[in-house]
Amino acid sequence: MDSFFKKLIAGFMIGVGAIIPGFSGGILAVSMGLYKPTIDAVTGFFKAPKKNFRFLLPLAIGGGIGFLLFMFLLDWLFGDFRTAVICVFVGLVIGSMPSLLRECNEKGFKKHYPLWAVLGFAASFALIILGLVTNAGAQREVTPVLCMISGAIIMSGVLLPGVSISFILLNLGVYENFLAVFTAPPKLFIAAHRAGSAFGECVKAAMTTVPSMLFGLLGMVIIAVPVLLLVKKVIEKHHGPAYYVIFGVVIATTLGCIIQEVVTLANDPAYVFAWWKVVIYAALLAGGMALSLSCEKFMRYREEAEEAAEAELEAEEAERDACGSGPVNDE
Numbered sequence: 001m002d003s004f005f006k007k008l009i010a011g012f013m014i015g016v017g018a019i020i021p022g023f024s025g026g027i028l029a030v031s032m033g034l035y036k037p038t039i040d041a042v043t044g045f046f047k048a049p050k051k052n053f054r055f056l057l058p059l060a061i062g063g064g065i066g067f068l069l070f071m072f073l074l075d076w077l078f079g080d081f082r083t084a085v086i087c088v089f090v091g092l093v094i095g096s097m098p099s100l101l102r103e104c105n106e107k108g109f110k111k112h113y114p115l116w117a118v119l120g121f122a123a124s125f126a127l128i129i130l131g132l133v134t135n136a137g138a139q140r141e142v143t144p145v146l147c148m149i150s151g152a153i154i155m156s157g158v159l160l161p162g163v164s165i166s167f168i169l170l171n172l173g174v175y176e177n178f179l180a181v182f183t184a185p186p187k188l189f190i191a192a193h194r195a196g197s198a199f200g201e202c203v204k205a206a207m208t209t210v211p212s213m214l215f216g217l218l219g220m221v222i223i224a225v226p227v228l229l230l231v232k233k234v235i236e237k238h239h240g241p242a243y244y245v246i247f248g249v250v251i252a253t254t255l256g257c258i259i260q261e262v263v264t265l266a267n268d269p270a271y272v273f274a275w276w277k278v279v280i281y282a283a284l285l286a287g288g289m290a291l292s293l294s295c296e297k298f299m300r301y302r303e304e305a306e307e308a309a310e311a312e313l314e315a316e317e318a319e320r321d322a323c324g325s326g327p328v329n330d331e
Helices: 004-019 025-031 035-043 049-080 082-104 113-134 144-159 165-172 175-194 199-237 239-266 275-324
Strands: none
Touching: 004 025, 004 049, 035 049, 035 199, 049 175, 082 239, 082 275, 113 239, 144 175, 144 199, 175 199, 199 239
């Protein structure tokens, strides 16, 4: 995944995963093999600024587009196709699990590692059950400070695989209103225009939520680097346990998302069960799994090809150096 366009698409998916309920962008970053390289690029940015900038730019652009675009699509998608969208993303995550498990054992396997997965699963699943029992309360009015806190929580969900920002924000009662801060400007502009306001008044109306928006972005920026440094240090010193905890959290998050959706459908009086819906949902889930497995297989093929090309290039350079360092005839 070395081309600009492929990283752009990957960033888009991570941005969407950061905002979709029940998932985190970090899960998709791990599944696409971009999690560790991104951490290294951010925390070691000034060691090779040009190289790291080229790596991070398409991810940042794609992530921003996916994050903002999905905010606008969220009401429509989750209003009419919520279960279908969740099935696709569940399939993507399930398809990524073999890749994640290989990453867990990259530096060897120890018998106690699965216990860390159980711990991660238990902690995450307990939070999910707590959310189902307590249910989200009434929506709170979003203040600039609350926007900053929400932005920090969202960024944590992007950087920490398996952390569902939707659960935290829903239980804080700010999820919908926080999204509205970012989607409100065009709606306010159109509403003011239809009311007959002048262009300047329309712009002024659209700018109403901009301060809160900036506070939200500030919260994201403030939390990003410290969390990345912490994650990098933990992974470097405790690679196996850290990834097994992530593996357990991913399983719990995926299972919890399925349970939450089943509960939502069961409590929806307007929902009508039909066998053809089950077939469609199963097909979408299988399609997500197939897509994830295909992408992972393709990336492994590309990595192996790149490693082979680099080895061949190094061999050629070594051969040229050997030929150039032969005895010199001084006459």
